[in-house]
Amino acid sequence: MLGESDEARQFGLRQLKADHSWNNDFHVFSTVWKTDSIQLLVDGEVYGNIYPPPGGFANVEAKYNPSAAGKWKTGSPMAPFDREMILTIGVGVGGHSFPDSIPGKPYTNVDGKAQYKFYREKNTWLPSWTNGN
Structure with a gap:
């Protein structure tokens, strides 16, 4: 804040x-x-x-x-x-706002390829953004 x-x-x-x-x-x-x-x-x-x-x-x-x-x-x-x-x-998506201990998080906060790994796993999280969500 x-x-x-x-x-x-x-x-x-x-x-x-x-x-x-x-x-x-x-x-x-x-x-x-x-x-x-x-x-x-x-x-x-x-x-x-x-x-x-x-x-x-x-x-x-x-x-x-x-x-x-x-x-x-x-x-x-x-x-x-x-x-x-x-x-x-x-509203946060990816980034450092989520602890590394969250199940299914495809990257760590200090990973230089965090954005790439997050995008690479889009088939896992993208379906949750459908049906008006």
């Missing part, structure tokens, strides 16, 4: 585990954006409360993305989340 690195993306979050695969059903993702915090939920269950750390998010951004940290020093402790912005919701 705070940047592109794994650490920045996971700031204030916890891992939400299910006893079944996430693709077995539809889910409701919610964001409650307040003046002093941001709360993230899946199907009504909180998986993250993001509060500004001491000194505000500029101190966190200095660690993850030093070139952008200066922009975050103005405003409230919630800056840059103290003004209107656009939320982007992404």
Whole structure:
């Protein structure tokens, strides 16, 4: 949420585990954006409360993305989340968002040919994208 690195993306979050695969059903993702915090939920269950750390998010951004940290020093402790912005919701396919331990994953995160191996296995995963899915 705070940047592109794994650490920045996971700031204030916890891992939400299910006893079944996430693709077995539809889910409701919610964001409650307040003046002093941001709360993230899946199907009504909180998986993250993001509060500004001491000194505000500029101190966190200095660690993850030093070139952008200066922009975050103005405003409230919630800056840059103290003004209107656009939320982007992404759906991941492949990439590093999936642990190597997932059954059937045809590549490892550090594999130089990960994209090729993912594409090579398209006959395995592509059928799940049919019938309006």
